[in-house]
Amino acid sequence: MFRMVKKTVLAILLTITMMTMVGAQDIEEIISGIQEIGGIMDVFKEMMATLYPPELHSVKIEPEEPTANDEVTVTAEIYNDFDKTDLETIEAYVVYSADGGKTWNEEEMDQKDDKTWVGKIPPQESGKEIMYYFKAKDSAGNVYLELPCKVSGWPIEKDKELSCMFDSALDDEPYDDDPKKVPDDLDLLGAKIGYDDEYIYINPILQAEASGGTTNPTNIHVYISLIVQSVSGNVMDLAKESYVAIYAPLAEVGNFEPCMTTYAKGTKAVTDTDSIECKIENKQLYFRLKRKFGDKKIGNSYKLVGGATGAALSLTMGPTSGTYYDYTHFTLINEVSRSYKVK
Numbered sequence: 001m002f003r004m005v006k007k008t009v010l011a012i013l014l015t016i017t018m019m020t021m022v023g024a025q026d027i028e029e030i031i032s033g034i035q036e037i038g039g040i041m042d043v044f045k046e047m048m049a050t051l052y053p054p055e056l057h058s059v060k061i062e063p064e065e066p067t068a069n070d071e072v073t074v075t076a077e078i079y080n081d082f083d084k085t086d087l088e089t090i091e092a093y094v095v096y097s098a099d100g101g102k103t104w105n106e107e108e109m110d111q112k113d114d115k116t117w118v119g120k121i122p123p124q125e126s127g128k129e130i131m132y133y134f135k136a137k138d139s140a141g142n143v144y145l146e147l148p149c150k151v152s153g154w155p156i157e158k159d160k161e162l163s164c165m166f167d168s169a170l171d172d173e174p175y176d177d178d179p180k181k182v183p184d185d186l187d188l189l190g191a192k193i194g195y196d197d198e199y200i201y202i203n204p205i206l207q208a209e210a211s212g213g214t215t216n217p218t219n220i221h222v223y224i225s226l227i228v229q230s231v232s233g234n235v236m237d238l239a240k241e242s243y244v245a246i247y248a249p250l251a252e253v254g255n256f257e258p259c260m261t262t263y264a265k266g267t268k269a270v271t272d273t274d275s276i277e278c279k280i281e282n283k284q285l286y287f288r289l290k291r292k293f294g295d296k297k298i299g300n301s302y303k304l305v306g307g308a309t310g311a312a313l314s315l316t317m318g319p320t321s322g323t324y325y326d327y328t329h330f331t332l333i334n335e336v337s338r339s340y341k342v343k
């Protein structure tokens with residue numbers, strides 16, 4: 001069931017993107033286009049279930065002022081919203097660094113009850129500042145992820161990676177899809193995310209370098225990442241609340257820019273090239289999105305679809321004139337820094 005549901009979510013995301021690209025400017029027009037996708041209302045309810053990743057509600061560390069002899073017990077309430085979804089949190093980790101975020105160590109947490117997870121951080125040297133963060137996964141592969149530090153170093157230099165980028169949710173297994181079904185340049189293996197005060201950075205991890213596709217026949221590859229701040233019980237909110245990063249090297253064929261965002265402004269869907277930079281470095285695709293877009297601003301907590309890939313198969317587009325390939329699950333991001341000092 002979930003596989004089908006996710007494909008439907010992906011179809012919606014790509015339809016939003018593609019309809020915007022062919023100039024369907026009115027949000028209601030886009031939504032009615034989405035509703036024409038076969039069988040969509042049947043999977044509506046199940047679809048909603050995938051929009052609610054695990055959430056973190058409280059954190060406690062013991063002892064509060066650890067010494068070099070103390071193992072630290074970390075207790076966190078992490079669970080999916082029981083009112084909104086049947087999905088369950090199945091894994092949780094506390095990840096810590098004793099060197100200011102250069103290297104990270106992961107400790108799997110034990111589940112105590114349906115809300116509470118307990119993990120241990122081993123004794124650390126006296127005087128050290130220990131940074132830590134949490135991540136968790138649910139039964140559908142959605143992820144809760146804290147971002148403990150800010151990205152530095154854009155633009156990315158050759159043979160270097162951006163700092164402070166962390167793994168968001170993966171796609172479905174097998175991560176390496178059969179090339180007959182998903183070409184390597186559209187095959188997602190996961191996605192990384194990072195942030196600073198002005199921007200959000202996303203690296204959809206592709207098996208081979210992103211490529212444009214072909215103009216004849218029309219097969220224009222589309223790479224997207226998506227941020228959504230609030231989805232209040234209606235999947236169609238995706239169209240109204242989404243901030244979509246789009247990379248489509250051949251988009252100029254349809255008189256569009258190869259690197260742009262789309263989002264709702266009032267009742268209209270707009271495209272914008274000022275809020276985004278797309279970059280291919282070391283064969284990887286990176287988006288840098290301004291936190292401010294239109295009349296909105298991304299806060300410190302939001303949901304992310306790290307990557308979705310598809311192709312436009314026609315330039316006069318309706319809901320059926322595109323195809324989708326791959327898609328990562330939802331991640332709930334929380335930009336938060338946590339630390340304690342060893343006495």
Ligand SMILES: [Ca+2]
Pocket residue numbers: 171174175176177187188189326
């Ligand atoms: Ca894949």
Ligand SMILES: [Ca+2]
Pocket residue numbers: 176177178179182183184187207
């Ligand atoms: Ca593959």
